[in-house]
Amino acid sequence: MRLTRRHPLLVAVLLCALAVLAARPADGDGAHAPGHGSASGIxxxxxxxxxxxxxxxxxxxxxxxxxxxxxxxxxxxxxxxxxxxxxxxxxxxxxxxxxxxxxxxxxxxxxxxxxxxxxxxxxxxxxxxxxxxxxxxxxxxxxxxxxxxxxxxxxxxxxxxxxxxxxxxxxxxxxxxxxxxxxxxxxxWRLQGQADASVAAGSCRGAVRLDQPETRFTTSWVAPVETYQLSASYGSGGARWANRHTGQDFAVPIGTPVRAVGAGRVVKVSCGGAFGIEIVLRHADGYHTQYAHLAAVAVDQGDRVSPGQWIGQSGTSGNSTGPHLHFEARVTPEMGSAVDPVPWLARRGVSL
Incomplete structure (x- = not known):
């Protein structure tokens, strides 16, 4: 009787293990552990x-x-x-x-x-x-x-x-x-499919180290994307937000390189939740910037970044109705401390 009682438990454990393995990206699909970035992949x-x-x-x-x-x-x-x-x-x-x-x-x-x-x-x-x-x-x-x-x-x-x-x-x-x-x-859309799988699994694939362009910025601050159209602004209302919109949205196609707006350190890389795949940077002046709804990341937590460096690629992961970058300027790394990012960037010489 002991064997018959333990058998269902063993089956349940095996099923859980299989579910976890299925949720994780396969090695043949370009997955790699955080901190071991690859220049290959989608x-x-x-x-x-x-x-x-x-x-x-x-x-x-x-x-x-x-x-x-x-x-x-x-x-x-x-x-x-x-x-x-x-x-x-x-x-x-x-x-x-x-x-x-x-x-x-x-x-x-x-x-x-x-x-x-x-x-x-x-x-x-x-x-x-x-x-x-x-x-x-x-x-x-x-x-x-x-x-x-x-x-x-x-x-x-x-x-x-x-x-x-x-x-x-x-x-x-x-x-x-x-x-x-x-x-x-x-x-x-293949890239976005991988992003959706990562968000569903709640586990990031790790950084894909992108070949950086030759451009050398002479300014300390830049816009988070090069070519864009501004969409939802800070403080605007909408059914998809609990209160008010906490950042500035940049309408860009999936895969558009996302840039660090200034020098700083990566304090957060996460996949899952309303923001989908997101990156948070801490800058020397104590402020933080967030880049959300990404399709891929090109940095790992702890990395140092320079102004204009590609840190990820835009997408439509998480609570998103279409491809765009959600950008926030924050007092702390966590949500709820955001300030209007447009005048925040303007004070640093970046006019959107």
């Missing part, structure tokens, strides 16, 4: 694709601007060519009028005959010289205009060809950009 892939997408967008926008400038140059040259052709047409009309005038005034007679028949040969010679000079000047003007027209036509053709080449290159860049963005979007 978080690093998202960060790499994020940088590639930003670079591809920058190249595409630069190419688009260059193409517009080249197109504007082609249009300018086209207008110049039209103007030159109108002037040429006018000069040919002038030349035609001079020829008609000569014909009507006996231009078919030799100059010697004109002089014999003229009442004042000397005056007639002065008029003839003026006519020759007018013809010579007109011929030179027509020659210059023809050269200008030929040059403008060549320039216009080159500008149009350059514009077409830029259009082709920009189409290729657009395709590349879209391909990277598709890969990034897929990777983002």
């Amino acid at each position: 978080g690093a892939e998202v960060a790499r694709l994020y940088e590639e997408a930003a670079a591809a967008t920058e190249r595409y926008e630069a190419g688009r601007r260059e193409a517009e400038e080249q197109r504007a140059e082609a249009r300018r040259l086209e207008k110049e060519l039209d103007r030159e052709r109108r002037e040429m047409s006018g000069m040919y009309e002038d030349l035609g009028r001079i020829a008609s005038s000569q014909y009507r005034s006996g231009g078919g007679l030799p100059l010697t005959a004109h002089m014999i028949l003229a009442d004042d040969p000397e005056e007639m010679m002065r008029g003839q010289r003026a006519l020759w000079q007018a013809e010579l000047s007109l011929d030179k003007a027509i020659e210059r205009s023809e050269r200008a027209e030929a040059r403008l036509a060549r320039d216009e053709a080159r500008a149009a060809a350059a514009w077409k080449a830029l259009q082709k290159r920009n189409a290729e860049l657009a395709t590349l950009k879209e391909d990277i963005e598709r890969k990034l979007e897929t990777a983002r």
Whole structure:
């Protein structure tokens, strides 16, 4: 009877153990213990694709601007060519009028005959010289205009060809950009899936050490994300908050690198609860900053961080309706001591 009474207990213990193992990330899925960060994994892939997408967008926008400038140059040259052709047409009309005038005034007679028949040969010679000079000047003007027209036509053709080449290159860049963005979007949701699993298990995967960009900040304080739209603000009301909103939300896509706003030390890294995956930093002036609803962390508790250093990646873990970063400035590490982070950052030279 003892054996039959102990058997259900043993089964229960085994079931509990299996449940714990199932809740923990598998080693083959990129999991690692806190303090043993890895440069591999979906978080690093998202960060790499994020940088590639930003670079591809920058190249595409630069190419688009260059193409517009080249197109504007082609249009300018086209207008110049039209103007030159109108002037040429006018000069040919002038030349035609001079020829008609000569014909009507006996231009078919030799100059010697004109002089014999003229009442004042000397005056007639002065008029003839003026006519020759007018013809010579007109011929030179027509020659210059023809050269200008030929040059403008060549320039216009080159500008149009350059514009077409830029259009082709920009189409290729657009395709590349879209391909990277598709890969990034897929990777983002894989990353968020891992984050949700960590929150459900109440256990963080540990830091994924991201390759930091070359940027060196000259200021002591920066915004927590580089490109963003401000959403819910400090003190705003809403059904999802017990009282009032305690921070400033930054609407950003999943996987966006989150930056330490200033130098400090990591005093908390946790997964679970309303904030999902969160990081809390302590700064030299005694204040603390919180970064919540993350999809991944890139630091461990106790780490020292510098201004602008990537400490994690944004997400939508915990009590969140969509991808964003929840940022708080606090007097203590714990919730309930928050101050309005917008003027707090403004006093440190960061305007949002």
